[in-house]
Amino acid sequence: MLLGGIDEAGRGSVIGPLVIAGISFDSTGIESIRNEGITDSKKLTVQKRETMYTKILQSAVSVFVCRINPMTIDKYVSHKKLNVLESRFMTITADNISADKIIIDACDVKPDRFKQSILKNLTNKSVKIYCFHKADADNLIVSAASIIAKVTRDREIKKIEDILCKKIGSGYPSDPSTKLFLRNHLFNNETKEHIRFSWSPVKNLMNECAQTKLF
CATH class of the missing domain: 3.30.420.10 (Ribonuclease H-like superfamily/Ribonuclease H)
Incomplete structure (x- = not known):
């Protein structure tokens, strides 16, 4: 068995x-x-x-x-x-x-x-x-x-x-290192394939950045 x-x-x-x-x-x-x-x-x-x-x-x-x-x-x-x-x-x-x-x-x-x-x-x-x-x-x-x-x-x-030469933490939204990575590198071309853009924390950050650009 x-x-x-x-x-x-x-x-x-x-x-x-x-x-x-x-x-x-x-x-x-x-x-x-x-x-x-x-x-x-x-x-x-x-x-x-x-x-x-x-x-x-x-x-x-x-x-x-x-x-x-x-x-x-x-x-x-x-x-x-x-x-x-x-x-x-x-x-x-x-x-x-x-x-x-x-x-x-x-x-x-x-x-x-x-x-x-x-x-x-x-x-x-x-x-x-x-x-x-x-x-x-x-x-x-x-x-x-x-x-x-x-x-x-x-x-x-x-x-x-190692590929990005950047610290990304655990990859979970509650991780401070992950939050900082997303905030600093969300729109970089080399990072996009590694990020889940359908996740609420990422969507919220994208909306926040879009609002910032308006003012």
Whole structure:
């Protein structure tokens, strides 16, 4: 029996990709990570996540990661279909890991509705799909997937910083470094591909800048 988990990182960010990660383990792999303190990635330090990331990859049977760029995210958000986007890429992820059962951290307020949206397009009809809220905190395998997603996204943010030679922080709208980056570089051509312009904080800043220019 191969057990899989799927989770995302970066859903609420205004900069950088949304990352969806899927992972599966056999019974030996599960036992090898059971006592490593693996939990929801948001509850772990950067150093702890990096350490666990390596251990998880060493113990997994299969891993699959999707990186969804801001332009694609904006297209779905503009039509109020962010959950559809996640469903689509979580389905792709489920079809690309080896698992008999897969537990998914559901983003929809109705987990069963989210489950049905995945089952509808799933190629591998033999796999059993389960969708729950807070699965990243309550299930070991989904927690492992959340760590893979979070570390991958953190590394993508670091790549963007290296490309732009600018500090952008975590990419989340509450981060002071991210706020400062947006305020100073929102309209620079080289930064546009990394920003989610459909997000309210970015829209508000654009409106503020437009109002400033009027006076």
